[in-house]
Amino acid sequence: MIDRWMNAQTADERTLAFLQNFFLLIAAVGFVFYGVEHWVIDHYMDSWQSRIPFYVSLVGAPLAVAMFFTTRKWLTIPFTAWMAVSVLTGIVGALMHLWWNAGDLGVSLFTFTGFIESMQVPYRPVLAGLAHTHVGAVGLVVGLTAWVKN
Amino acid sequence: MIPAFRAATTNTARALEIVRMVLIFLVLGGLIGYALELYIIGHWLPTFESQIPFYVTVPGVLFSAWVFFDRRTPWVRVGFIVTMWLMVLTGVLGAYYHWVWNMEDAGGVNWAFMPAMEEFHGFRPVLAALAYTNMGITGLVCVYRAR
Numbered sequence: 001m002i003d004r005w006m007n008a009q010t011a012d013e014r015t016l017a018f019l020q021n022f023f024l025l026i027a028a029v030g031f032v033f034y035g036v037e038h039w040v041i042d043h044y045m046d047s048w049q050s051r052i053p054f055y056v057s058l059v060g061a062p063l064a065v066a067m068f069f070t071t072r073k074w075l076t077i078p079f080t081a082w083m084a085v086s087v088l089t090g091i092v093g094a095l096m097h098l099w100w101n102a103g104d105l106g107v108s109l110f111t112f113t114g115f116i117e118s119m120q121v122p123y124r125p126v127l128a129g130l131a132h133t134h135v136g137a138v139g140l141v142v143g144l145t146a147w148v149k150n
Numbered sequence: 151m152i153p154a155f156r157a158a159t160t161n162t163a164r165a166l167e168i169v170r171m172v173l174i175f176l177v178l179g180g181l182i183g184y185a186l187e188l189y190i191i192g193h194w195l196p197t198f199e200s201q202i203p204f205y206v207t208v209p210g211v212l213f214s215a216w217v218f219f220d221r222r223t224p225w226v227r228v229g230f231i232v233t234m235w236l237m238v239l240t241g242v243l244g245a246y247y248h249w250v251w252n253m254e255d256a257g258g259v260n261w262a263f264m265p266a267m268e269e270f271h272g273f274r275p276v277l278a279a280l281a282y283t284n285m286g287i288t289g290l291v292c293v294y295r296a297r
Contacts, residue, residue, distance in 0.1 A: 011295070012162045012163045012166055013162050015166055016165055016169065019166070019169050019294075023291075026284075116190060119191070120192070122191075126187075128278075130183075134176065134180075137172070137176060138173070141169050141173065145165045145169055148165040149161060149162070150160055150161050
């Protein structure tokens, strides 16, 4: 990505490369940050589900950093695929949080009050799971436009 | 964004507008999602400070949706940029408020490293507020050189 920026010939190429580099930085920092944060807040527990976001960050961070230096096929395809995995991880994570909150409270998610109560559980925030969706979506945009020319 | 995409004559220009549209869409979704979430978790309290994220959401949603269709009209462009800067500020201010109020709940403001870090992990999430800063910066970057 850095090369794309350095070698850009037109104003549009420069602007696109700038956006790609900026959002790649957001993705890279996001993966490093969330990886560390999940570790710090003890999200790495005995259940394998609790470890998923950590592993997604662990693989995503080096892939994102490497994309700064090369956009060759062997890297861009796994990077883009992993960003799609991250998008999915966030959505599944949010749904799992919601499901487990409802289980802890003993309420049904298919009632309005049950749904709202499940959203309000402070120790398992539902929408926080979507952070991985955000980081993944940003990276996905970069990956899918990495080879655009002319 | 949409008129610029339709008028684009090169792959680069088209990709540029797609990137901008996807990311502004994320900002728009984030603004609506966070406002709903904040309302559900009871962030709307009798204090003005607790209501700031909701007030920022109104122009945020309006201008983010508007720039999809028109980013050339000067007042729309200025309104969007000012709103995005307000969001950047909202996030930073929110993080500061959360942190200070956590300290006050624990007996008083103390910026010494250990007690400050202790309250960084307090009841009010400090970093969560920076989601608004993230959205604001994203919006600003998306209109960078967008003429």
